[in-house]
Amino acid sequence: QVQLQESGPGLVKPSQTLSLSCTVYGRGSLSSSSYYWTWIRQPAGKGLEWIGRIYNAGIVYYNPSLKSRATLSMDMAQNRFSLNLTSVTAADTAVYYCASGDFDIWGQGTLVAVSS
Amino acid sequence: QTVVTQEPSLTVSPGGTVTLTCASSTGAVTSHYYANWFQQIPGQAPRPLIYSTSNRHIWTPDRFAGSLVGGKAALTLSGAQSEDEADYYCLLYFASSQGVFGGGTKLTVL
Numbered sequence: 001q002v003q004l005q006e007s008g009p010g011l012v013k014p015s016q017t018l019s020l021s022c023t024v025y026g027r028g029s030l031s032s033s034s035y036y037w038t039w040i041r042q043p044a045g046k047g048l049e050w051i052g053r054i055y056n057a058g059i060v061y062y063n064p065s066l067k068s069r070a071t072l073s074m075d076m077a078q079n080r081f082s083l084n085l086t087s088v089t090a091a092d093t094a095v096y097y098c099a100s101g102d103f104d105i106w107g108q109g110t111l112v113a114v115s116s
Numbered sequence: 117q118t119v120v121t122q123e124p125s126l127t128v129s130p131g132g133t134v135t136l137t138c139a140s141s142t143g144a145v146t147s148h149y150y151a152n153w154f155q156q157i158p159g160q161a162p163r164p165l166i167y168s169t170s171n172r173h174i175w176t177p178d179r180f181a182g183s184l185v186g187g188k189a190a191l192t193l194s195g196a197q198s199e200d201e202a203d204y205y206c207l208l209y210f211a212s213s214q215g216v217f218g219g220g221t222k223l224t225v226l
Contacts, residue, residue, distance in 0.1 A: 038215070040162075048154070048162060048205050050215035061213040065117065102167040103152060109161050 002026045004098050004107040012092075012114050018085040022098030022107055023078070030079045031056050034101035039072065039083045041094040042109075049094075054081055088114045118142055120208050122218035127226055128196040136221045137188040138206030144187035145208060151189035152207040153182055155200075156220075162205065166191060193223075201225040 008020035022037065024030050030037075039051040052062040054072040062070050071084045085092060095109045119141040128134035138151060145151065153166040164173055166182035169189065179200075181192045189206055206218040 042162075047220045048156075048207075048217045050207060050217055053213075053215065061215075063214065063216075097161065102171075102173075103154070103164040104173060106161060106164075 002100070002105055004100060004105055006096060006098050006107040006110040008096075008110060008112065010111060010113060012088055012112060013116050014089055014114055015087055018088050018092060018112055018114070019082065020096055020098075020110065020112070021080045021082045023080040024100075025079075030074065030076055030081065034105075036101060037074075037081045038099045038103070039070075040097045040099065041092075042097070043091075043094040051083065051085075051096075090114050118210055118214075118216050120206065120216045120218040122204075122206060122221045124219070125222040125224065127224045128193065128200075130196055130198060130225055132196050133192065133194045134196060134223065135185065136191045136193075136204055136206075136223070137185065138190070138208065138218050139188045140208055140210075142210065145184060145189045147184065148212065149189065149208040149210070150212070151182065151184075153180075153189075153191045154205045154207070156203045156205065157201075158203070165204075196225050198225050 003025045012018045036055040038053045052072045054060045060072045069086045074081045093114045097109045098107045121139045151169045154162040156162045165176045170182040179195045183190050203220045205220045
């Protein structure tokens with residue numbers, strides 16, 4: 001059974017870059033488990049926000065509200081996909097989730113706080 | 117900026133039926149928006165219920181049904197149970213690419 005696990009620092013300083021990875025574990029590889037992968041986040045006490053989606057073919061779509069600060073990428077050899085978010089502020093503090101395809105598989109979520 | 121609108125809160129009686137809706141600021145929602153619905157119980161991760169407008173995930177109880185109603189995506193809960201009390205979020209895709217979540221509906225079973 002395929003599982004996803006987010007990883008990355010839990011604390012990032014303002015103006016720096018938030019970097020998270022989502023590794024695919026279990027039966028199957030990144031390319032065989034799904035056609036596309038999504039990042040979502042949720043600030044404490046608030047709603048869900050769609051960050052972006054990356055296809056195995058390398059096509060990427062982003063939430064325009066992130067104003068080009070987000071970059072999604074894939075590393076097939078490492079069986080993982082990643083999120084970089086530059087110039088972070090306190091508003092980027094949230095639980096970040098990765099998910100596969102039609103959201104049938106999710107990571108457990110990872111809390112990232114932006115603070116000096 | 118595209119906005120997706122949901123009812124802030126709804127109440128349903130145990131055993132009753134309720135419909136949550138999901139509207140787009142750009143106009144009528146069609147099947148090409150591939151509406152998704154998620155349930156979130158406070159303190160827990162979101163759980164996907166519906167994808168591509170009306171398809172249930174294997175774990176989704178059949179009392180939940182997704183559809184299009186009056187130019188909106190809709191999630192109908194028939195035979196509400198106390199365990200269905202949660203926040204519900206819809207997600208629409210615009211130009212089949214960019215996703216936008218609604219603000220969520222707090223459903224009370226009372």
